[in-house]
Amino acid sequence: MTSKRVLVAYGTKHGATAGIAEQIGVTLRADGLDAVVLPADDVDDVRSYDAVVIGGALYAGHWSRKAKRCAERNAAYLKHRPVWLFSSGPVDSSAERHDIPPVRAVAQQMESLGAREHVTFGGSITAHTPGLIAKALVRHGKGGDFRNPERIQSWAHHISAELAALN
Numbered sequence: 001m002t003s004k005r006v007l008v009a010y011g012t013k014h015g016a017t018a019g020i021a022e023q024i025g026v027t028l029r030a031d032g033l034d035a036v037v038l039p040a041d042d043v044d045d046v047r048s049y050d051a052v053v054i055g056g057a058l059y060a061g062h063w064s065r066k067a068k069r070c071a072e073r074n075a076a077y078l079k080h081r082p083v084w085l086f087s088s089g090p091v092d093s094s095a096e097r098h099d100i101p102p103v104r105a106v107a108q109q110m111e112s113l114g115a116r117e118h119v120t121f122g123g124s125i126t127a128h129t130p131g132l133i134a135k136a137l138v139r140h141g142k143g144g145d146f147r148n149p150e151r152i153q154s155w156a157h158h159i160s161a162e163l164a165a166l167n
Contacts, residue, residue: 003034004050004163011040011056011064016124016145017088020152021055024086027156033163040070051082051163056106057123058089063105071109082166083115084159088147089123096122096148116162119155122146 006028010021021037028035036049046052052074056067071078071085085106094100100120102110110118124145 003032005034005036005048006051006053006159006163007043007046007049008035008037008053008055009040009043009067009070010037010054011066011068011070013057013059013064016147017055017057017064019124020086020088020121020147021053023147023149023152024053024055024156024159027153028160031157031160033160040064040066043070043074046074046077046081049081051084051159052078053084053086053159054109055086055088058087058103058120061103063087063103063109068105068109071113075113078113082163083113085110085115085118086155087118087120090120090146093122093146095120095146096151121152122148 008021008025008028010017012018018039025035025037040054040056054067054071056064085102087100087102087106090100101107102118102120106118109115124147
């Protein structure tokens with residue numbers, strides 16, 4: 001039996017969401033899946049994948065335009081395969097303390113695609129994050145890296161288990 005092929009697509013502005021997507025891909029591969037991690041802008045056709053994970057950064061309560069467009073571009077095919085969505089963005093520990101419901105655009109994507117699940121992970125704004133707003137936040141003691149590798153890996157293992165159960 002060949003392993004399932006899983007696409008992990010992400011929309012990011014400064015790289016934090018790409019880091020989460022890469023961690024998901026590494027974990028899925030460790031679980032025996034053929035995981036491919038790509039920027040959402042590079043995804044034009046999902047037909048060669050058995051399952052898809054799409055992640056997007058949150059900015060001011062809005063999901064990444066790149067992730068949203070990827071989902072919309074591929075909606076006809078995504079509806080016929082298992083899909084999971086994730087967001088990254090809170091630059092505090094709130095994503096660790098409780099489940100954060102998807103923002104409206106993500107909730108709409110979940111419904112239209114029949115996505116199985118959505119999770120929000122903490123984001124990252126550090127001294128290395130480009131942009132004036134990021135620099136100002138860090139200068140005023142705000143920001144940091146709130147991505148939790150164990151939580152990300154746990155969610156990816158959950159996806160692997162769900163895919164194994166579909167056999």
